[in-house]
Amino acid sequence: MNLDHFVQDCIDANRESEPQAAVLEVLARAVSAPAKMLAAVGEPTRAGISVIHRSPELTIFNAAWTPRMNLMPHNHKMWANIGLYSGREDNLFWRRSPQAIEAFSAKALFAGDAAALPVDAIHSVTNPLPRFTGGIHIYGGDFFDTARSQWNPETLDEEPSDGDVIRALFESENERLGI
Structure with a gap:
């Protein structure tokens, strides 16, 4: 796994007529051999976000989740693709209701899985395992320069x-x- 080639493939895919689907295809190929991606980015040893590529059109980062880490419901305001190379990520999906938000579906991702989230997705994330989880997250915009929302978990x-x-x-x- 060559990260520079992976990034360039994602940039090229993002120029396609259906950028999210094209980028998801690149990501799915990359994480289909989880051990190779793990070797390229390294074994997670602490929670964090390591930026691999950032531009106004595309953000790619390696996210590492501590054992049993939870992230409250949040949105991205841009499409997102997530591919796991280690561990497990449980996603609970939410939608707006007249009162606030309500949960309506869930999806577990395992090492080797890749999934797409639409622009309007709201999800919470849990690493249910007693070990680290690692994944590549790709966003259709500048993830770090976009104001978003999160919802208090209580x-x-x-x-x-x-x-x-x-x-x-x-x-x-x-x-x-x-740590």
Whole structure:
């Protein structure tokens, strides 16, 4: 697995008439051999987001989840593709209701899986395993320069979120585990 070639393939795919589907195809191929992607990005040892590529059109990063890490419901306001190379990621999908948001479906991703989330997706994420989970996340825009929302996990009140808020959540997980 050559990360430079992978990034270029994603950039090229993002120029296709159906960019999300084309980029998902590239990602699915890359994570279909999880051990090769793991060797390219390294074994996760702490929660974090390692940026591989960032532009106004496309963001690619390696996300590592601590054991049993949870991320509250949040949106992206752009399409997202997620491919796992290690562990498991449980996604609970939410939709807006007259009161707030309500859960309506779920999907578990395992190493070797890739999935697409639409622009309007709201999801929460859990790593249910007692070990790290690693995945490649690709967004159809600048993930770090987009104001988004997250929802309080207890009250489901909508709150502001952005790349800095998400990075701080990952860092708090490292502190929780003393890493």
